[in-house]
Amino acid sequence: MNAPANLPPLPTLADVEDAAKQLRGxxxxxxxxxxxxxxxxxxxxxxxxxxxxxxxxSFKFRGAYNRLSRLNSEQRQRGxxxxxxxxxxxxxxxxxxxxxxxxxxxxxxxxxxxxxxxxRAYGAEVVLYDRWKESREAIAVKYxxxxxxxxxxxxxxxxxxxxxxxxxxxxxxxxxxRGLKPDIxxxxxxxxxxxxxxALVMATRHPNCQVFAGEPADFDDITRSLASGSKQxxxxxxxxxxxxxxxxxTPGDITFAVMRRLLKxxxxxxxxxxxxxxxxxxxxxxxVIEPGGAAALAALLHRRELIRGKTVVAVASGGNVDAAxxxxxxxxxxxxxx
Numbered sequence: 001m002n003a004p005a006n007l008p009p010l011p012t013l014a015d016v017e018d019a020a021k022q023l024r025g026x027x028x029x030x031x032x033x034x035x036x037x038x039x040x041x042x043x044x045x046x047x048x049x050x051x052x053x054x055x056x057x058s059f060k061f062r063g064a065y066n067r068l069s070r071l072n073s074e075q076r077q078r079g080x081x082x083x084x085x086x087x088x089x090x091x092x093x094x095x096x097x098x099x100x101x102x103x104x105x106x107x108x109x110x111x112x113x114x115x116x117x118x119x120r121a122y123g124a125e126v127v128l129y130d131r132w133k134e135s136r137e138a139i140a141v142k143y144x145x146x147x148x149x150x151x152x153x154x155x156x157x158x159x160x161x162x163x164x165x166x167x168x169x170x171x172x173x174x175x176x177x178r179g180l181k182p183d184i185x186x187x188x189x190x191x192x193x194x195x196x197x198x199a200l201v202m203a204t205r206h207p208n209c210q211v212f213a214g215e216p217a218d219f220d221d222i223t224r225s226l227a228s229g230s231k232q233x234x235x236x237x238x239x240x241x242x243x244x245x246x247x248x249x250t251p252g253d254i255t256f257a258v259m260r261r262l263l264k265x266x267x268x269x270x271x272x273x274x275x276x277x278x279x280x281x282x283x284x285x286x287x288v289i290e291p292g293g294a295a296a297l298a299a300l301l302h303r304r305e306l307i308r309g310k311t312v313v314a315v316a317s318g319g320n321v322d323a324a325x326x327x328x329x330x331x332x333x334x335x336x337x338x
Contacts, residue, residue, distance in 0.1 A: 007254055011158045013204045016165035016197060019066045023166055026069075026098070027062050030054050030167075032174040032313070035284035041338045042304060045180065045311040048297060049171055049187075050287055052319025056118070058245075058293065059167055059194055059317050060084075060091030060154075066163030067152055068095040076101040081149040083107070083136035085244050086115025087292075087318050088154040093122035104149060106139045112244060112290075112322050155193030156252030165197025171313055172205045180311050182209045186267065187315035188295040189213035189222050190248040192255030194317060199262035210264040214296030214314075216243040216274070222251050222259065223266025231256055242271040245292030245318060267306075269298035275333040277301055278326070281316065283335035290321035301336055 034047045051059040068080060079102030082092040089105040096103035103124040107116055108131040120126050129139055143149045153160065167187070175182060185202060187195045192213065199211045213222040219241050224232040233250045241247050251259065269277070274291050277298035281287040289297070297314040300307055 007257060008158060010254065010257055011162050011165075011200060013200050015158065015162045016169060016200050019062075019159070019162040020166045020169050022066050022069055023062060023163065026065055027166070028054055029170055032171060033285045033287065038280070038284040038336070041336060042301070042307060044307045044309060046300070046307070047175070047311070047313050048281065048285055048287065049167060049313060049315040051167065051315060051317050052287060052289055052293060056087070056090040056094050056122075057318055057320040058087040058091065059164055059315070060087040061094060062166050063160035063163030063193060064088065064091035064095040064152065065098065067157060067159040068092070068099045068101065070159060071099065071101065071150065075150050078148045078150060079103060080152045081106070081140050081143040082152040082154065083140050084154050085247060086111045086119070087245050087320060089119040089124070090115060090122060090320065092152050093119045093124035097123045104143050106136045108136070110240075112320065112325075114322050115320050118320070155191030155248070156254050158254065161193050161197045161255065161258070163197070164194040165200050167194065167315060168198035168201030171198070172201060175313075182206055182313050183310035184210045184212065184300070184307060185313040185315070186212040186214045186296040186300060188243070188246055188292050188317040189215055189266070190246040190292070191252045192222055192259050193252070194315065195263065196255040196258040198315070199258060203262050211262060212264055212299070213259065213266040214299045215266055215268050216241045216246050216295055217268045217270045219243070219246055220266060220268050221249065223268055225251050225256060226260060226263055226265050229260065242274060243292035243295050245290065246295055267299040267303060269295050269302065273298040273302045275329050276336055278329050279333045280335040282330060287316060288319045288321065288326060289316045290318050293318035
């Protein structure tokens with residue numbers, strides 16, 4: 001399928017491989033974790049990609065650095081502007097620090113405190129807005145126009161997508177070390193940058209692997225878009241999601257063009273299922289995963305008929321969760337048991 005006429009050429013596996021070269025020695029290769037006890041409970045081989053251990057606490061640093069490190073000297077002097085609920089914010093802020101360029105990050109006023117605090121600590125200027133009454137895109141455009149800053153979108157950019165796709169390259173290599181081939185892989189999906197990049201890898205390296213977007217039950221725009229063949233939006237009156245990192249209202253144009261060609265579909269998880277996934281990952285894998293980062297794992301843990309007898313990969317995409325919230329989840333929610 002060709003890209004729509006108004007889009008740039010769609011990224012390829014070669015572009016993801018180029019992003020890996022750009023990130024070498026900067027981004028951290030994160031482990032692929034598993035628990036024999038959890039495997040026995042589920043009746044499958046489940047491997048969890050631990051992106052909470054990535055710099056800035058999520059996969060977002062990969063795409064941000066791949067984008068910012070390619071700015072020329074004049075662009076770096078002008079600086080960058082981005083909008084994000086928190087993980088892209090931190091990724092861009094730290095990448096900007098490494099690249100020596102100013103950064104303005106537009107963040108919702110209800111973003112988790114840890115994400116706002118860390119973004120500022122990396123040196124970015126944070127501009128808060130009301131996500132229900134104001135347009136983050138309009139605020140970002142204002143900085144583009146007034147300061148000449150370069151917009152760094154959270155997902156709909158080829159360099160961003162390919163940076164995130166390096167997760168897939170690492171998974172491929174780590175599976176090969178264990179003599180494994182994946183039957184299913186899924187990752188938490190908001191605008192689709194991460195799962196699109198991973199799909200570019202899997203389509204060539206493991207063409208029989210089924211790639212799924214993992215989403216919150218009430219923010220299932222990618223799942224519905226893939227099922228219908230056209231971009232769908234989250235309902236305007238949808239309540240806020242427990243998975244604050246996965247609240248994009250609709251897929252990106254570039255990401256959807258990749259996803260509708262390469263993804264099997266989408267799978268969803270309820271807030272209660274996400275809490276079980278957070279507790280399960282902590283209990284069996286000793287991982288701290290934020291709600292949005294646990295959505296893909298949650299979707300798989302509660303679809304045993306889909307994963308039984310298979311080799312399955314879930315990408316835990318981030319671990320930036322306030323301590324009080326994480327503690328409360330562990331206190332009220334037991335891990336998955338036989």
